[in-house]
Amino acid sequence: MEAAVGIVAQRDNERAQELAATLVDALEREGAGVIVDEATGGAIEATAAPVSAMESRNLVVSIGGDGTLLFVAREIGATPILGVNLGEVGFLNAVAPDDALAVVTDLVSQLDETGDVDGRELTRLQATGVDEDWTLEPALNEVLVHGPRRGPGGGATVEVCVDGQEYTESHVDGVLVCTPTGSTAYNLSEGGPLVYPTADALVVTQMAATESMPSLVVEPDTELTLSISGTETAYAISDGRNRRRLEPPATVSVTLADDSVTLAGPQANFFDGLDKLE
Ligand SMILES: NC(=O)c1ccc[n+]([C@@H]2O[C@H](COP(=O)([O-])OP(=O)(O)OC[C@H]3O[C@@H](n4cnc5c(N)ncnc54)[C@H](O)[C@@H]3O)[C@@H](O)[C@H]2O)c1
Numbered sequence: 254m255e256a257a258v259g260i261v262a263q264r265d266n267e268r269a270q271e272l273a274a275t276l277v278d279a280l281e282r283e284g285a286g287v288i289v290d291e292a293t294g295g296a297i298e299a300t301a302a303p304v305s306a307m308e309s310r311n312l313v314v315s316i317g318g319d320g321t322l323l324f325v326a327r328e329i330g331a332t333p334i335l336g337v338n339l340g341e342v343g344f345l346n347a348v349a350p351d352d353a354l355a356v357v358t359d360l361v362s363q364l365d366e367t368g369d370v371d372g373r374e375l376t377r378l379q380a381t382g383v384d385e386d387w388t389l390e391p392a393l394n395e396v397l398v399h400g401p402r403r404g405p406g407g408g409a410t411v412e413v414c415v416d417g418q419e420y421t422e423s424h425v426d427g428v429l430v431c432t433p434t435g436s437t438a439y440n441l442s443e444g445g446p447l448v449y450p451t452a453d454a455l456v457v458t459q460m461a462a463t464e465s466m467p468s469l470v471v472e473p474d475t476e477l478t479l480s481i482s483g484t485e486t487a488y489a490i491s492d493g494r495n496r497r498r499l500e501p502p503a504t505v506s507v508t509l510a511d512d513s514v515t516l517a518g519p520q521a522n523f524f525d526g527l528d529k530l531e
């Protein structure tokens with residue numbers, strides 16, 4: 254088969270655009286069909302398409318930091334993603350820029366031979382309104398609810414129920430539910446635990462609670478609800494970017510999303526990655 258590859262380069266990042274151009278040239282020489290995102294298409298010579306149209310590709314290469322990879326995951330869902338790290342942290346991006354050409358060429362040969370690429374499945378979370386009909390885009394890191402703003406005077410009362418039983422109710426800046434992938438992100442800054450990537454678990458962590466409870470680790474199919482009150486405005490947010498404004502009292506249900514994300518290519522060493530967070 255002819256492999257169909259999409260490339261998304263971090264917007265306004267010349268190094269990312271140059272690497273995208275190198276990959277386009279090399280892959281076209283190998284006979285692969287390659288498209289780039291529209292912002293990158295304005296900067297280099299290549300066929301461009303919206304990132305959301307890359308869902309039908311066999312592989313999408315994300316060149317940038319964690320934010321760029323989260324953005325690609327939001328847009329394309331289950332299509333395998335290879336993360337090339339040009340960001341400041343790049344925890345989710347296992348491949349260094351100098352190795353990108355070799356790794357992408359290898360994956361394209363694998364696609365030509367088998368029609369598929371090796372990868373690791375990462376679970377995602379789905380936030381939905383209980384009393385109102387809305388759904389956020391699936392979260393690879395975390396679903397967060399918080400009051401009108403962080404800091405003094407900006408919080409809310411949040412009750413967390415687990416399988417219908419109250420775990421905690423407190424005034425908080427917010428409460429987050431994270432996947433193992435997201436355990437090293439916002440969760441860690443709020444004092445939550447690290448979760449080894451192969452563990453099948455979700456973590457609930459309060460943010461600046463007046464009546465603080467330790468983080469809770471639950472099985473992924475546990476029924477979790479976050480009920481917000483004591484404020485006129487609140488927000489439910491998926492991976493820091495996709496948000497829904499709430500008018501409390503409001504209840505948000507957090508469950509496993511139907512589609513996971515596949516991270517293609519070599520996997521980062523979890524413990525080496527932790528050094529990047531210091
Ligand atoms: N205080 C905090 O730690 C904090 C605050 C806001 C957002 N975030 C995280 O940022 C994510 C959104 O990313 P963005 O780039 O759009 O916002 P952003 O640019 O504000 O990113 C915040 C930082 O989180 C890092 N990050 C993201 N996912 C990570 C992961 N799985 N493991 C380790 N580090 C990770 C990014 O590299 C960046 O340094 C959210 O899902 C949230 O987890 C963290």
Ligand SMILES: Nc1ncnc2c1ncn2[C@@H]1O[C@H](COP(=O)(O)OP(=O)(O)OP(=O)(O)O)[C@@H](O)[C@H]1O
Nearest residue numbers: 262263264290292317318319320321324340341342
């Ligand atoms: N090619 C692109 N097309 C459209 N939007 C983009 C593109 N690249 C990045 N973005 C936007 O920028 C955001 C991520 O960029 P951000 O500046 O947070 O960089 P990053 O990848 O996390 O790297 P760094 O670690 O340097 O911050 C995405 O959420 C998305 O909204």
